[in-house]
Amino acid sequence: MWFHSIGLLLRGVRVTFDLFLLQLFTGVALGAIYVLVALGLSLIFGLLTIVNFAHSQFFMLGAYVGAFIMGFVGNFWLALVGVPIVVGLIGMVCERFLIRPLYGRGIDYPLLLTFGLGLIILEIVRMLAGTAGIPFGTPPSLSGAVDLGVFFFPKYRLFLIGITAVILVGLWLFLERTSYGLIIRAGARDQEIVQILGIDVSKVWLVVFGVGIALAGLAGLLAAPIRGVFPEMGVPVLVEAFVVTVVGGMGSLFGAVVAGLLVGITVSFTSFYFPQMATLSMFLLMALVLIFRPRGLFGRAGLLD
Amino acid sequence: MTTYRFDKKSGRLTRRDFMGAGIGAAAAIAAGPVYLRHARAQDGPIKIGFPAPLSGPYSSEAQDQVRCAQIAVDLFNEAGGLDGRMAELLVRDSKLDPGEAATRTLELIESDGVHFLCGGLSASVQLSINQVASQRGVIYNSISQSDSINEASDFTKYTFHEAMNPTMTAGSVGRYVFPNHGKRVAFLTADYAYGHEMVRGFKRAGEEFDIEVVAEVSHPLGQADFSTFFPRIQAAGPDVLICSNFGRDQLNTIKQANDFGIKQQMQIAYPVLLFTQRVAGGAQAFEGIIGGTNYYWRLEEDHESAKRLNDAYRERHDGGVPSDYGAYGYAGIYGLLEGAKQAGSTDADGVIAAMETMRYDAYKGEQNFRKCDHQAVQSVLVIQSKPEAEIEGEYDLFNVVHTDNGGEEMLRSCEELGHET
Numbered sequence: 001m002w003f004h005s006i007g008l009l010l011r012g013v014r015v016t017f018d019l020f021l022l023q024l025f026t027g028v029a030l031g032a033i034y035v036l037v038a039l040g041l042s043l044i045f046g047l048l049t050i051v052n053f054a055h056s057q058f059f060m061l062g063a064y065v066g067a068f069i070m071g072f073v074g075n076f077w078l079a080l081v082g083v084p085i086v087v088g089l090i091g092m093v094c095e096r097f098l099i100r101p102l103y104g105r106g107i108d109y110p111l112l113l114t115f116g117l118g119l120i121i122l123e124i125v126r127m128l129a130g131t132a133g134i135p136f137g138t139p140p141s142l143s144g145a146v147d148l149g150v151f152f153f154p155k156y157r158l159f160l161i162g163i164t165a166v167i168l169v170g171l172w173l174f175l176e177r178t179s180y181g182l183i184i185r186a187g188a189r190d191q192e193i194v195q196i197l198g199i200d201v202s203k204v205w206l207v208v209f210g211v212g213i214a215l216a217g218l219a220g221l222l223a224a225p226i227r228g229v230f231p232e233m234g235v236p237v238l239v240e241a242f243v244v245t246v247v248g249g250m251g252s253l254f255g256a257v258v259a260g261l262l263v264g265i266t267v268s269f270t271s272f273y274f275p276q277m278a279t280l281s282m283f284l285l286m287a288l289v290l291i292f293r294p295r296g297l298f299g300r301a302g303l304l305d
Numbered sequence: 306m307t308t309y310r311f312d313k314k315s316g317r318l319t320r321r322d323f324m325g326a327g328i329g330a331a332a333a334i335a336a337g338p339v340y341l342r343h344a345r346a347q348d349g350p351i352k353i354g355f356p357a358p359l360s361g362p363y364s365s366e367a368q369d370q371v372r373c374a375q376i377a378v379d380l381f382n383e384a385g386g387l388d389g390r391m392a393e394l395l396v397r398d399s400k401l402d403p404g405e406a407a408t409r410t411l412e413l414i415e416s417d418g419v420h421f422l423c424g425g426l427s428a429s430v431q432l433s434i435n436q437v438a439s440q441r442g443v444i445y446n447s448i449s450q451s452d453s454i455n456e457a458s459d460f461t462k463y464t465f466h467e468a469m470n471p472t473m474t475a476g477s478v479g480r481y482v483f484p485n486h487g488k489r490v491a492f493l494t495a496d497y498a499y500g501h502e503m504v505r506g507f508k509r510a511g512e513e514f515d516i517e518v519v520a521e522v523s524h525p526l527g528q529a530d531f532s533t534f535f536p537r538i539q540a541a542g543p544d545v546l547i548c549s550n551f552g553r554d555q556l557n558t559i560k561q562a563n564d565f566g567i568k569q570q571m572q573i574a575y576p577v578l579l580f581t582q583r584v585a586g587g588a589q590a591f592e593g594i595i596g597g598t599n600y601y602w603r604l605e606e607d608h609e610s611a612k613r614l615n616d617a618y619r620e621r622h623d624g625g626v627p628s629d630y631g632a633y634g635y636a637g638i639y640g641l642l643e644g645a646k647q648a649g650s651t652d653a654d655g656v657i658a659a660m661e662t663m664r665y666d667a668y669k670g671e672q673n674f675r676k677c678d679h680q681a682v683q684s685v686l687v688i689q690s691k692p693e694a695e696i697e698g699e700y701d702l703f704n705v706v707h708t709d710n711g712g713e714e715m716l717r718s719c720e721e722l723g724h725e726t
Binding site: 026029271 | 359360361364365368496522523525529530532534535536539553556557566584
């Protein structure tokens with residue numbers, strides 16, 4: 001069969017179908033985190049035209065807020081509810097007082113502001129929580145592996161895939177099926193007309209920014225049991241999130257989902273065949289996509305013009 | 306542009322002018338490092354510069370090194386110092402970056418006028434500190450694993466290496482693991498000097514056991530997710546998986562390997578199994594994992610010096626105990642100050658001569674610096690993480706399963722390192 005011909009590439013190791021599936025699943029679980037981070041980034045860019053360089057620091061903040069809640073109540077599920085609320089509110093305060101004065105001033109103003117904001121968040125966390133990081137265990141009910149018939153897979157990563165799917169469906173319903181979602185989509189198309197219709201657009205932007213940041217915070221919490229909690233945990237995430245949004249198309253939510261999974265799977269299979277190339281592979285993928293589709297897979301025209 | 310200006314009083318070029326005149330500085334560097342050597346104060350406090358990666362993936366280990374280094378300074382001062390001269394520790398964040406470390410080291414030497422240097426966790430960072438320190442004639446006692454720091458190309462008379470090196474560490478762990486757990490070996494390796502030197506050490510030790518390397522995977526330092534590497538390793542079916550990574554990378558590999566059920570399929574071993582990461586990761590994740598170490602606090606049952614360090618640590622840090630890498634911080638400073646004591650001054654040549662000949666018991670029994678490469682000859686412990694059920698007390702983390710009592714035969718010979726004999 002076809003996967004046996006792939007197997008020939010790997011000297012000395014027999015690639016069986018279950019191994020292939022395991023690698024694929026691992027890639028999807030890895031992609032789930034990419035999707036969540038890129039989704040918030042893409043939401044904010046697509047609707048507000050803000051390139052949020054502080055996104056990865058809100059990711060880190062989410063993990064810290066989660067560790068803090070866990071320290072108090074010791075319940076992961078409560079943290080799962082609390083983190084997006086707390087981090088989202090912090091994001092809304094940032095939008096209201098820092099970013100709002102910059103609307104209509106060109107794309108580089110909020111870019112520079114969020115870049116600085118990210119550094120400030122990082123230093124504040126270092127000052128308050130220390131540079132060493134906090135251990136963060138997998139919640140007991142989700143630790144260990146589960147037998148999927150063909151292979152064993154970590155329960156937590158399975159949960160990660162599931163919750164990402166739930167969040168995606170929830171977000172889609174919110175944007176497509178509620179009147180608030182309608183206003184958001186209308187506001188992104190034509191801000192002026194929406195304003196003429198008597199809708200306070202600034203409130204819409206506030207909520208959109210809050211939701212985007214809440215997603216980043218939630219992704220941070222979900223990544224914490226795998227990667228641990230430390231001040232610099234956001235740094236590689238920003239790069240990964242930008243790769244995913246660029247591959248998917250800046251501002252496209254559907255693109256962020258497809259590209260997130262695609263990047264996860266690409267990294268996973270590269271790790272299998274050429275482990276040294278694993279980190280590089282996502283950038284090669286990005287270069288390839290940009291050659292053939294300069295706006296990314298599902299990018300809209302004119303957003304950056 | 307700034308031109309040369311002489312300080313009227315001393316008739317010397319002031320440092321500010323020196324820095325300003327780029328051409329002048331370039332000329333001075335071309336004239337040779339001796340020109341840059343500052344005369345350091347032979348009275349006043351003994352200053353020891355201590356660059357350490359306080360931020361980044363090795364920060365837990367670095368912060369414990371600083372705590373223990375401070376204890377060594379405190380105990381030295383409590384005992385009266387060097388004829389009344391007190392010691393002082395100057396800590397700087399190297400950010401785990403060789404360039405940053407070189408800049409901080411240069412500042413410590415030029416602006417702060419340190420007499421000695423210690424610290425420099427991470428193989429590549431210590432080499433950069435060593436280079437700066439050696440050029441400027443400041444003794445540097447390195448407390449991080451490295452093989453190349455022993456080699457003639459990197460070694461100068463100012464270089465001392467208190468930490469174990471990969472040849473002895475991986476050697477001890479390998480000689481324990483291969484006969485006991487199997488000869489099919491997979492390597493998961495942090496892609497920089499530390500990882501590569503450890504793997505070389507394991508392969509060297511594996512020769513006598515005819516090990517078969519079935520998989521070799523390397524990852525960048527500070528990798529967040531290791532999951533994608535596991536299927537390849539599982540497919541190779543090794544008896545032993547050797548993970549040569551450090552700090553937070555170690556914790557993340559162990560946690561994630563545990564999630565994927567790797568431990569049920571093979572024995573996991575580390576060249577250095579870290580106390581700090583075991584504390585952070587918990588008993589369950591680490592259970593059964595084997596690794597090498599320079600120090601475990603229960604050495605106090607056999608060594609008075611270990612008890613002295615532990616007691617000082619307990620007193621200052623809520624009854625805690627020093628970690629392995631923390632203890633290096635203590636031993637590194639101890640060695641330098643003991644050298645100064647025996648030399649009776651902080652003069653570099655005098656201290657070097659004293660350190661080359663002294664036998665010292667810093668924290669785990671008698672040690673000495675080998676003359677040709679200034680490598681500390683010392684014991685190596687092989688430890689295994691205890692299961693939850695066997696643990697008695699908060700810090701009872703490991704069983705010592707084997708001890709190699711040091712000795713020069715565990716090191717590469719002076720000729721092999723390229724030293725004149």
